[in-house]
Amino acid sequence: MIEVENLGKTYVDEPVVRDLSFFVPEGQVLGFLGPNGAGKTTVMRMLTAFLPPTTGRVVVAGVDLDEDPVALRRNVGYLPENVPLYPEMRVDEYLRFRADLEEVPRAEVRDRMDDVAERCMVGEVRRQVIGTLSKGFRQRVGLAGALIHQPPVLILDEPTVGLDPNQIIRVRELITELGRDHTVLLSTHILPEVEQVCERVFIIDRGRIVADGAPDALRTKLVGNPTLAVELKGADGAATEALHRLPGVVAVSEREAGHFVVEHSPDADPREAVFGLAVERGWVLMALIPHRASLEDVFVRLTTREEVVAEEPAEEVSHA
The missing domain is CATH 3.30.70.100 (Alpha-Beta Plaits)
Structure with a gap:
């Protein structure tokens, strides 16, 4: 479902992502981990066609990034860590806007809005202006927008940031549920979250994958x-x-x-x-x-280093 071959990204002679190759099959929930500056955000932006790679090939749900980046983007529901919402819109207006943007058939828009509002627990605020919502509600509105067009692939960057404990449990359950019908790439700093919902884990460091496997297998292989x-x-x-x-x-x-x-x-x-x-x-x-041994033990063993890795260059994400 996600195919990556020799993917690389360089900013002004400084490689941020280095020769990544991996395959994520349909229906798998993959944890995507790494320290700050490791290249995670850059990889996610390339997988969602928001950032062109310097080298390599990306295919998502059968669509090649080089051949049709617009079609590839429609195969992906992307929830960035800082969700680019429109604070002046009401929640329903935003969901309808996202449905129009993703070319959801007009006859299906209302049902899709009802479905994602229920699944993402935003039904009670559908008539509210987004700018008045708490961070937790805004995060869930962003997730609802990412799901509105029923994409085969979901890429979620810190989806539980700002949620209360009950909401976190529900979102984790939702991710597990979504993994039955979608390919899900989950990036988070909450390692117990990855252990609970992900059947496979990538750990990336300095632009390279340094571990790939089931959490239990990684614990045994790398920690004992x-x-x-x-x-x-x-x-x-x-x-x-x-x-x-x-x-x-x-x-x-x-x-x-x-x-x-x-x-x-x-x-x-x-x-x-x-x-x-x-x-x-x-x-x-x-x-x-x-x-x-926990996944945290594995993570620390693979990514602890003396030198400081620079943060990735910040880039804006838009819906256009």
Whole structure:
């Protein structure tokens, strides 16, 4: 659904995006992560035909960017972080304007407006002037506008910024729902959000993809297996070997007397076996604390660096 080959962007001899190639199939929710200045915004602008690439090829839903950028843009619903709304318009006026802009058939406009207003939770403010709305409502109006023409591809940049916790939950549910029928590229700094809704993750740094895979696979590959911190009172010298023999256990180390770190495979959960072993041997189980590397651990490991990366040049996004 999204095909990118050797994509690059250079500003005044300074490469911002470097030779990116990837494919995102239909119906996949992809998390697109990177530190500030990594090139994320530039990539999203190129994928949405708002910015021409310096090199490479972009195809979205079968339309080549070089051949027909206008048609490509119509295949995409784009929600930038700073939504370019019209503060003097009422919400309904804005949604109708977006429908006209995207050439939604006139007979379908009212139903489309009703649908996106309900899905994006803006029904109660449809008659209000956009300039009077809170940031959270403006964000949801922008999302409704991105969905009005039922595009096959959605590119969402920080879609939950400014929302309250209940609204964040609903938008996450909506993204999951949209992923059943759309290809969704989600860029956010909220890493737990990515873990909850994305089946695949890209991490980009200094214009290059440095990781690509399912969150669980990246955690295991780049950070290591999950572990248990085990504290046993009364354990003897055979405890390390006994723990190591439990199903799914990969390694055991004793950090200090009675304090063990039990590394296990990602698909195993040896907690019950550890408890049973303690009962069997007459040890007192004082602590059993699981630790699983987070996506944040992966992100930090791949993108931490001493040098400061410059912010990407700011560019305005318009509907034209």
